[in-house]
Amino acid sequence: MPELPEVEVVRRGVGQWATQRVISQVEVRHARAVRRQEAELSAVLVGRTFVCASRRGKYLWLPLDDGDQCLVVHLGMSGQLLMQLAEQADELHLRVRFAFADDGPQLRFVDQRTFGSVTTDVLVSDGLEGQIPRAIQHIARDPLDPAFDDELFIARLRKKDSEIKRLLLDQSLISGIGNIYADESLWRSRIHSTRAASSVSKSKVRSLLADVRAVMTEALAQGGTSFDSLYVNVNGESGYFSRALNAYGREGEPCNRCSTPIRRSRFMNRSSFYCPRCQRV
DNA sequence: CATAGATCCTGTATGC
DNA sequence: TGCATACAGGATCTAT
Missing domain, CATH: 3.20.190.10 (MutM-like, N-terminal)
Known part of the structure; x- marks a missing residue:
């Protein structure tokens, strides 16, 4: 993935x-x-x-x-x-x-x-x-792109009539985020995936963006360790997946902040993992 | 136009 | 053991 x-x-x-x-x-x-x-x-x-x-x-x-x-x-x-x-x-x-x-x-x-x-x-x-x-051309700049416009993104996101996770996955709004990093970022920001984007404050979206960047930067550092000179590894599972995930794939396991079991729900034809206590709708 | 949902694909895991 | 079904999910297409 x-x-x-x-x-x-x-x-x-x-x-x-x-x-x-x-x-x-x-x-x-x-x-x-x-x-x-x-x-x-x-x-x-x-x-x-x-x-x-x-x-x-x-x-x-x-x-x-x-x-x-x-x-x-x-x-x-x-x-x-x-x-x-x-x-x-x-x-x-x-x-x-x-x-x-x-x-x-x-x-x-x-x-x-x-x-x-x-x-x-x-x-x-x-x-x-x-x-x-x-x-x-329709693909938006990604959050690690120096030319990514934070304020423009925040304004566009908050004007949408849709759920926050759906918008994080919308590559024409912000690119590079998939199901795993969406869940991880939302867990860090304590936002439920089905929360209406228009109801999230500007400062909250700003900190969500910071969490998106943090989780991606950390994952990138882990991915670098599994890189071999002749084998271009796409997997990334060895380093990052086993150690650093807080939400994705952890159904039933305790939340790393409050110990409440992580829950899984179906959403957009795929799984969403979240902490029911930290991430309220 | 905006948003929601179905669909593509195949190996692996699970259920009966 | 064997067969059927569920599941993984990024992007695109279709429907509302």
Whole structure:
């Protein structure tokens, strides 16, 4: 379940190992993974190099040395970007293979549930000094982006007629937050997931934003520890998941603040974990 | 337009 | 043991 911190770990790995190398071959093993771009992917990429790795929220993109195109990657729920030696056997769920002219480690997109995607796109202005793939212009800046506008976010959120968790998951309002970090942030801020966003004070939203950043920053630090030079780890479970979670996945376990058993409820077709005492509706 | 809900997908876990 | 069902959930599409 890669959210912002996990995707950032992947970005760093790919940026280090898959850039500045001439792409020699693109092999598509699953049409869904490339959104019907099978022929286009090779045509755009072969002979080019990725110049760097960028990210906004949960989206990654690798700008090409042609100056205006890029490879856009979304990991979905189970996607991984791995650096693997050519002689390494194909993964069971290998969807796309990118080989390089130097015959060094390949970049492989592996995705069990096929919610992820790898596509090409053109870069357009992001409204400031940067660029963004055209297809993800609607994705809001994420809370770790220096250009994220706190006050604008707070105002937009409070004007909505919806529940606070639903809005935290709305990638056009704030990006990078998924089910796990939404629950963790709300637990820290002592806000119930179904609370009407319009009823949360400005200062409370401001502290919620601080908690979102804190939990993501901590998770990112943990993710960094499981990073291996040739294996770009998307998992993150080893370090962060086992130790630092206060709400997510802890149904029945005592709240780390007040010892009340954590509760689980169904919401938006998924689980929400919360402390019934700390987080009142 | 805004919001709510269904849907896609497959491996793993659980229930009978 | 075996089969059926529930579950995980990000983004997109459809319905209201």
